[in-house]
Amino acid sequence: MKDDLGLKIGLEVHCQLTVLKTKLFCSCPSNYRGEDPNTNICEVCTGMPGTLPVLNEKAVEAAVKIALALDCKISESMNFFRKNYFYPDLPKNFQITQYDKAGGSPIAKEGLVETIAGIIRIRRIQLEEDPGKLSYEGTIVSSPISLVDYNRAGVALVEIVTEPDLKSPKHAREFLQKLRSILEHIGVCDGSLEGAMRCDANVSLFGGKRVEVKNISSFKEVERALNFEITRQKTMANVAKAEGMETRHWDDVRRVTVTLRVKEAEEDYRYFPEPDLVPITISKEYVADIRKRMPELPDGRKARFVKQHAISEEIAGALVGEKLLADIFEESLKVYMAPKLLGSWLAIDILGYLNRSEKTLADMKFKPKDLAELAKKVEKKKLTENTAKSVVIKAIEQGTSTFEFAKEGAAITDEKSIMDAVKEVFEANPKAVEDAKSDPKAINFLMGQLMKATKGRADHELARKTIEEAIAAGS
Amino acid sequence: MKMQSAWEIAEGVRKGSISAVEIVEEFFERIERHDKEIRAFITVSKDSAIQQAKEIEKKRREKKLGRLAGVPIAVKDNICTRGIETTCASKILKGYIPPYDATAVRMLKEEGAVIIGKTNLDEFGMGSSTEFSAFFATKNPRNLNHVPGGSSGGSAAAVAKGLSAVALGTDTGGSIRCPSAFCGVVGVKPTYGLVSRYGLIAYANTLEQIGPIANNVIDAALLLSCIAGHDPHDSTSIGENKDYTKLNSSAKKLKIGVPKQYFEEGTQKAVSDAVWRAIKKLEGEGAEVEEIDLKSVGYALASYYIIAMSEASSNLARYDGLRYGFQDSSGARDWSTLFSKDRKAGFGFEVKKRIMLGTFALSAGYFDAYYLKAQKVRNLIIQEFQRAFKKFDVLIGPTMPTTAFKLGEKTVDPLAMYMSDCDTVPANLAGIPAASIPCGSSNGLPIGLQIMAAPFEEGKILNVAKTLEDILGVYAE
Numbered sequence: 001m002k003d004d005l006g007l008k009i010g011l012e013v014h015c016q017l018t019v020l021k022t023k024l025f026c027s028c029p030s031n032y033r034g035e036d037p038n039t040n041i042c043e044v045c046t047g048m049p050g051t052l053p054v055l056n057e058k059a060v061e062a063a064v065k066i067a068l069a070l071d072c073k074i075s076e077s078m079n080f081f082r083k084n085y086f087y088p089d090l091p092k093n094f095q096i097t098q099y100d101k102a103g104g105s106p107i108a109k110e111g112l113v114e115t116i117a118g119i120i121r122i123r124r125i126q127l128e129e130d131p132g133k134l135s136y137e138g139t140i141v142s143s144p145i146s147l148v149d150y151n152r153a154g155v156a157l158v159e160i161v162t163e164p165d166l167k168s169p170k171h172a173r174e175f176l177q178k179l180r181s182i183l184e185h186i187g188v189c190d191g192s193l194e195g196a197m198r199c200d201a202n203v204s205l206f207g208g209k210r211v212e213v214k215n216i217s218s219f220k221e222v223e224r225a226l227n228f229e230i231t232r233q234k235t236m237a238n239v240a241k242a243e244g245m246e247t248r249h250w251d252d253v254r255r256v257t258v259t260l261r262v263k264e265a266e267e268d269y270r271y272f273p274e275p276d277l278v279p280i281t282i283s284k285e286y287v288a289d290i291r292k293r294m295p296e297l298p299d300g301r302k303a304r305f306v307k308q309h310a311i312s313e314e315i316a317g318a319l320v321g322e323k324l325l326a327d328i329f330e331e332s333l334k335v336y337m338a339p340k341l342l343g344s345w346l347a348i349d350i351l352g353y354l355n356r357s358e359k360t361l362a363d364m365k366f367k368p369k370d371l372a373e374l375a376k377k378v379e380k381k382k383l384t385e386n387t388a389k390s391v392v393i394k395a396i397e398q399g400t401s402t403f404e405f406a407k408e409g410a411a412i413t414d415e416k417s418i419m420d421a422v423k424e425v426f427e428a429n430p431k432a433v434e435d436a437k438s439d440p441k442a443i444n445f446l447m448g449q450l451m452k453a454t455k456g457r458a459d460h461e462l463a464r465k466t467i468e469e470a471i472a473a474g475s
Numbered sequence: 476m477k478m479q480s481a482w483e484i485a486e487g488v489r490k491g492s493i494s495a496v497e498i499v500e501e502f503f504e505r506i507e508r509h510d511k512e513i514r515a516f517i518t519v520s521k522d523s524a525i526q527q528a529k530e531i532e533k534k535r536r537e538k539k540l541g542r543l544a545g546v547p548i549a550v551k552d553n554i555c556t557r558g559i560e561t562t563c564a565s566k567i568l569k570g571y572i573p574p575y576d577a578t579a580v581r582m583l584k585e586e587g588a589v590i591i592g593k594t595n596l597d598e599f600g601m602g603s604s605t606e607f608s609a610f611f612a613t614k615n616p617r618n619l620n621h622v623p624g625g626s627s628g629g630s631a632a633a634v635a636k637g638l639s640a641v642a643l644g645t646d647t648g649g650s651i652r653c654p655s656a657f658c659g660v661v662g663v664k665p666t667y668g669l670v671s672r673y674g675l676i677a678y679a680n681t682l683e684q685i686g687p688i689a690n691n692v693i694d695a696a697l698l699l700s701c702i703a704g705h706d707p708h709d710s711t712s713i714g715e716n717k718d719y720t721k722l723n724s725s726a727k728k729l730k731i732g733v734p735k736q737y738f739e740e741g742t743q744k745a746v747s748d749a750v751w752r753a754i755k756k757l758e759g760e761g762a763e764v765e766e767i768d769l770k771s772v773g774y775a776l777a778s779y780y781i782i783a784m785s786e787a788s789s790n791l792a793r794y795d796g797l798r799y800g801f802q803d804s805s806g807a808r809d810w811s812t813l814f815s816k817d818r819k820a821g822f823g824f825e826v827k828k829r830i831m832l833g834t835f836a837l838s839a840g841y842f843d844a845y846y847l848k849a850q851k852v853r854n855l856i857i858q859e860f861q862r863a864f865k866k867f868d869v870l871i872g873p874t875m876p877t878t879a880f881k882l883g884e885k886t887v888d889p890l891a892m893y894m895s896d897c898d899t900v901p902a903n904l905a906g907i908p909a910a911s912i913p914c915g916s917s918n919g920l921p922i923g924l925q926i927m928a929a930p931f932e933e934g935k936i937l938n939v940a941k942t943l944e945d946i947l948g949v950y951a952e
Contacts, residue, residue: 043573043575046798047793047798048573048574048799049555049561049563049568049571049573049676049677049793050555050561050573050675050677051575052672052673053710054707054708054709084789084792084837086795086810086811087810088795088797091793091798092792092793093792093793102847146810268838268839270788270789270834270837270838270839270842271837272785272786272789272842272846275681275711275786276672277710278710
């Protein structure tokens with residue numbers, strides 16, 4: 001696709017440092033979620049006249065962790081800049097951020113993230129303050145009023161800017177998933193919280209002008225928005241309409257991008273050094289100390305899973321794609337060591353279900369040990385794997401913390417019951433029994449009939465063995 | 476009647492020979508009598524002041540009184556006072572009541588000072604005459620046809636007229652020293668970082684400081700002692716909490732540099748003469764005096780205005796009428812129209828002009844030629860002062876090139892108004908401390924002498940000031 005279209009995609013990902021107790025420049029709680037509008041505020045984060053920002057040093061530590069995890073070069077000295085523009089969600093009508101020109105020095109630059117589809121270079125990462133939030137009645141286009149809530153204003157963000165290395169919308173999603181898992185592993189950003197990770201995408205085709213798409217709130221939305229935008233730009237090219245540089249807004253209700261503002265030229269934010277904050281020295285010792293305390297990252301964890309538990313790269317990769325999933329895997333192994341079984345349930349069945357539905361791992365109310373117990377039952381042949389998987393999915397679907405087995409749900413593992421069932425199936429299907437004597441394919445048919453009769457509860461191996469022996473005995 | 480100094484008031488209140496309530500009421504009587512004419516105050520906070528004085532009386536019985544017990548103090552109206560309207564003399568902040576005290580104000584209250592009101596200024600501190608207040612011009616108490624100087628004109632006029640014992644001013648490019656010189660009082664601009672800026676409504680962050688204005692040197696030193704020190708709310712504050720009141724009135728072996736640029740054309744002869752007379756007196760007391768060439772000072776004014784306006788254009792962006800302050804009532808259907816209307820009607824001409832110029836200086840394509848170049852000049856000035864203070868304890872020159880000009884004289888000639896800051900802005904660019912003290916008069920108008928020293932050498936400045944005060948006496952009409 002890249003070759004045909006000259007497709008270029010770059011992302012700017014905004015990650016809230018949800019690990020912090022307070023905002024970036026004041027002591028308001030950083031957890032604004034669930035609060036009444038405009039109650040989680042103070043004179044500093046609402047930019048009251050005369051107030052001054054004071055840097056939350058924990059934010060520097062969290063950003064250094066991110067920089068280390070993304071293999072970035074960390075600046076020995078960083079400073080803050082003001083980005084000036086008028087917008088109602090910005091209490092001061094400028095944002096305190098970092099800049100890489102005019103003597104500016106962001107916290108880190110030049111990193112990389114490895115994905116299955118290739119390496120993505122990180123241009124820079126920077127610390128900045130989150131703006132407040134605007135709400136509309138209906139959509140941004142049709143709403144007659146805008147409401148502003150400053151509860152979020154001043155929350156610490158790390159902006160991660162990539163080079164235009166993303167090959168497709170799907171690749172963008174893969175990258176974001178990986179990034180989220182990294183951030184969760186280092187424990188600075190809980191990507192499961194609404195709005196904790198947001199992303200703007202820059203897209204251009206056929207060497208045309210860069211179009212920026214804002215307001216993308218989830219990874220599924222990234223793929224959708226990019227697909228829409230690529231199709232839109234292709235269509236425009238077909239009708240020979242040149243793309244101008246513009247900023248578009250992703251409307252996730254109608255699933256289209258709409259023009260937010262057309263850029264005549266590069267927007268002039270009149271960046272200049274933030275005079276109320278002093279430059280921060282990031283010493284080698286400070287970084288070394290944080291490096292020492294860095295936890296295991298997804299790539300390392302994946303390799304360990306493969307080595308330690310002899311599971312496949314694919315399964316291990318899927319498990320570490322979400323920290324919680326990998327945690328559940330390891331927790332359950334502590335109770336019962338069945339890595340292949342548990343790995344495939346989590347990585348294939350459960351993850352597959354979650355991707356199809358609108359559910360997340362947070363909807364999984366049962367404990368890893370419950371899952372382990374289930375695996376134990378399957379391995380001890382007290383339960384078929386199919387039954388196990390279906391009760392797990394049902395529990396997630398219904399949000400229950402225990403597994404509900406249908407009364408007749410237990411696995412049939414005793415030879416007598418199986419033999420009885422086989423007899424019944426043979427009596428009902430004499431022709432197939434006859435065929436089976438010369439054609440092994442007919443055995444599969446009989447197996448199917450047996451499973452149907454036992455509602456899938458018959459132990460698979462034992463049933464096949466019994467059928468095969470019965471056929472052999474009869475011929 | 477002889478006016479009591481802040482020092483005497485505090486001592487009397489602590490001893491019980493002066494009643495805090497009575498002294499505060501006395502000052503309000505003076506305000507009532509004289510301020511119709513002078514117009515130093517935008518807001519008079521009588522009720523809360525009397526309340527504060529009563530609490531001090533109560534505390535006296537517990538013997539827990541601070542260094543400024545019962546001292547009436549006027550606060551420039553760009554410094555936030557909790558519960559008292561703070562306007563910056565701008566229509567855009569009319570009605571704004573801060574939810575918090577500036578750190579300097581909090582510290583003063585803790586020492587027992589009583590806030591009697593908020594004083595007039597040029598809107599947001601942008602001016603040198605207090606004529607650019609959105610509300611009214613303040614008059615020079617020494618001659619009502621003349622300006623009191625600015626931008627802390629209200630504070631200096633209130634102190635000079637005895638409407639307040641002492642006052643807080645702010646100095647971005649001379650705004651404490653200019654009105655102190657024009658009104659014949661003592662004003663100190665501290666080293667950048669000595670006094671917290673938390674609660675000072677920003678005009679130009681990298682240049683400004685809060686400082687004392689007083690009738691005599693010891694009062695200024697006392698006030699400075701009460702507001703200096705590091706504040707965790709201000710990342711740029713690095714000062715130590717120090718007692719500046721132990722003054723040493725002696726000029727022996729003092730090395731005084733006299734920058735010749737401070738006496739060049741544009742400086743009135745009467746001003747030059749008065750300053751030189753004072754320097755000679757110090758020489759007579761044993762000081763060593765030498766002329767010095769400060770070449771970069773010639774570029775200070777241009778550098779200063781570019782930096783100040785650039786910072787102002789960003790600082791003043793927050794006044795959009797959305798969260799507080801003035802709102803244009805004619806209504807708007809979209810954001811750009813809404814905030815544009817509020818700002819159009821809320822800001823005065825001088826403020827708009829500086830926002831426009833600052834916006835221009837920071838714009839892509841001009842940033843290097845203006846803002847960055849101004850910063851380079853600033854570095855040269857800093858280095859030049861560093862060299863000078865290796866050799867000299869203090870530098871002395873005029874505070875202002877002229878005595879107070881007439882009301883309306885320079886409002887029509889903006890460049891002339893800006894030029895009058897030429898002797899004060901270098902100290903702001905270099906971040907060094909500087910004070911103005913009276914050293915004579917011409918045609919009944921006071922002349923200010925400026926003393927500058929290396930960073931955090933306020934003690935040296937105050938010693939020189941005290942020596943001169945002992946020789947020349949406190950300014951009297």
